[in-house]
Amino acid sequence: MVTTFQRAYPPTQPAPGLAYWFPFRGTELLVREQGQELSLALCNAADMAIFEPQAALYIGTLGGIPCMTCEVGSESALPQDWKLLGLRALFGCFEDAAYEAARYAWQILYWQRNSRYCPYCSHPMGELFESWGRKCPNCGYIGYPPVIPAILVLVHNGDQVLLAHQPGWGKRYSILAGFVEPGETLEECVKREVREEVNIEIDDVTYVASQPWPFPTQLMIGFTARYVSGEIHPDQQELDHAAWFRFDDLPELPAPLSLSYQIIKTWVDTQTAGAHT
Ligand SMILES: [Zn+2]
Structure with a gap:
């Protein structure tokens, strides 16, 4: 069992x-x-x-x-x-x-x-029944344990995948990632992040898997997306390099525990299987 x-x-x-x-x-x-x-x-x-x-x-x-x-x-x-x-x-x-x-x-x-003190009035917070939430007995503010959503997206173009590099990552490359902004859907977030980080257009945004990332309170939500148009221009504030890599000629990847790695691995396995049929 x-x-x-x-x-x-x-x-x-x-x-x-x-x-x-x-x-x-x-x-x-x-x-x-x-x-x-x-x-x-x-x-x-x-x-x-x-x-x-x-x-x-x-x-x-x-x-x-x-x-x-x-x-x-x-x-x-x-x-x-x-x-x-x-x-x-x-x-x-x-x-x-x-x-x-x-x-x-x-x-x-x-x-x-x-969450010991109310973020509005600084009064010590009280408990909420049958919940980890807390309520301020002074002003009524209620708070719950936060979960911060962030997306990961593997952009594919035929047998190539878009991988990016941030300063400080050593030789390691990964797929694109970013926090969900207030007021947008996950699909809108994926398209916005890809546009902001590498200035290309994508489509077919498809959910793959998610992973709690308790460092401290993130929830990673992984997608794949198909390249549509544009040339890669990395946002210099976040990335120092981004490029297309063929599935059988990849740079160093993230640690296997990460959802990024698992999404890349799944895509590579599919490509490898396709290449052998
Ligand atoms: Zn309060």
Whole structure:
């Protein structure tokens, strides 16, 4: 049976006893390390006391076992067999549902940390029933954990793909990306970003997949699009190079954990299969 992560919302409390713990120090998650093997902390609240956890939150269940998250003190030394790692480094180390729980834990902690005071009147925020949202008891403002949408787009032209390079990326190239602006659809955003970044026109904007990118609160939404017209002129504010690359002659690509890489890989596989038929 596939393990699932089921979310819970305040003020629900877990059954007492063993729980998976997602303790964060800054942006890093505290995990068990036995030999080469990394695992989530499965223990009682009392076992976590050595890390001086602050305000533990119940975030749901993983395979029926409660999941707790908390911030841990920055001073305490780590006992043997414990390790702090960022979410990027932990990609692929746990099964999908456990990684989903870790992403959720981090974003809920991030929200709790950044929503203590009302952004309008600075009054301490109160809780909202059965939600991570918060409400200002003074002016009535309501806020929820943010999710910031950003698009990725692979522009293809026959057997060529448009890849771009930003200063500071080393040898690595990637597909185009950008944040969704207020008041536009995702398809409009894709066309605008391509126009702004390389000054070409596209069509057939097609959704591929999405990926939460908790650094800190983005949701990447991936598309492909077909080149229609125009010559590539990279926006010098963002890119120092952009060009067409044949599917079998690509530069260095983003890390495999990223949705950008997965979209490029899927397109390349399709081209390769086509070339062999
Ligand atoms: Zn207020």
